[in-house]
Amino acid sequence: MAQDDAPDLDxxxxxxxxxSTWSSVEKGMRGPDPRPEWVVIADAAIDTELGVLKTGKEADVFLLERAVPDEPGQFSLLAAKRYRSSEHRAFHRDSAYVEGRQVRRSRDRRAIERKSSYGREAAAAQWANAEFAALSMLWSAGAPVPYPVQIDGTEILMEFVGEHASTGQADGSPASRVAAPRLARVRPDVGTLEAYWDQLRGAMGVLAAHGYAHGDLSPYNVLAQGERIVIIDLPQVLDLVANPHGTDLLMRDCRTMCAWFRSRGLDVDEGELFAELIAQAW
Known part of the structure; x- marks a missing residue:
């Protein structure tokens, strides 16, 4: 049969x-247990792309609906983060973040060093894998991050963080398709601001206790979902010991976040936060 005459499989x-690509990914490429009830794993589920949520320096994020037709309880909204290969990225400060990281496969390491076509794809996958691993570790530790559903090559599917905490994903009730605002865009009252600060300290503390720093933390990659914050954009998470820039980048995270909280009226000190995190790291 000629290729043009091939039947349409879908x-x-x-x-x-x-x-749904759930069944096609290996078990190790799925999110950690215990898996939230809203995660749809049925083979009959269909992924429907609903639009662009965000375009970024290294990846684009799309809103994805994963649902089984005519089964309201089998429905979820996901954020699909798709990494670009290096020639299509606008993020050119990779070296400071990847120092100390190990590329397991020697073929991938050589290809990345040569910057071949395969190497560029391998580099994109390296960033995706780093973010998926960080999300899995942090979610399991109780940090406020989106649940990572699965990773397939350079695409990560994760929990969509809507403007309301109750997205109705498991029970079929209406789900918000509006993303939660970035922390930089909100002006919370004093009580909420203090709660955000406590949550941020806790999240940074979880990272530090595991030997890591976010490395690029700012009010633009923290979402404000009602009374809670959710930290996103974690591909550059770095090892505080193996990376020679680790403590410098941790201090930058502290300065950036403390500056925002002070601008909203909360008296916080980056030096105190940094000392607290270093104590947890060591």
Missing amino acids: PDLDPDQRW
């Missing part, structure tokens, strides 16, 4: 749809 799917 005649009922629209161009912005695909069958």
Whole structure:
């Protein structure tokens, strides 16, 4: 049969749809247990792309609906983060973050060093894998990060953080398709501001206790979902010991976040925060 005469294997799917990729990824590429009830794992589920949530320096994020048709309880909204290969990225400060990281496969390491076509794809996958691992570790430790559902090559599917804490994903109630605002855009009252600060300290403390720093933390990669914050954009998470820039970048995280909280009226000190985190790291 000529290629042009090949049958359409998915005649009922629209161009912005695909069958769920859950079953096609290996178990190790799925999120940590215990898995939230809202995660849809049915083979009959369909992924429908609903639009762009964010374009970034190294990746684009899309809103994805994963649902089983005619089964309201089998529905979830996900953020699909798709990393670009290096020639299509606008993030050119990779070296400060990847120092101390190990590339397991020697073929990948050589290809990345040569900057071949395969190497560029391997580098993009390296960033995706780093973020998925960080999300899995932090979520398991109780930190306020999106639940990582799965990783497939350079695409991470994770919990969509909507403007309301109750997204109705498990029980079929209406789900908000509006993303939670970035911390930089909100002006919380005093009580909420103090709660945000406590949550931030706790999240940075979890990272430090595991020997890591975010490395690029700012009010633009922290979401404000009602009375809680959610930290996003974690591909550059760095090892405080193995990376020679680790403590400098941790201090920068402290300065950046403390400056925002002071601008909103909370008296905080980056030196005290840094000392607290270093004590937890060592």
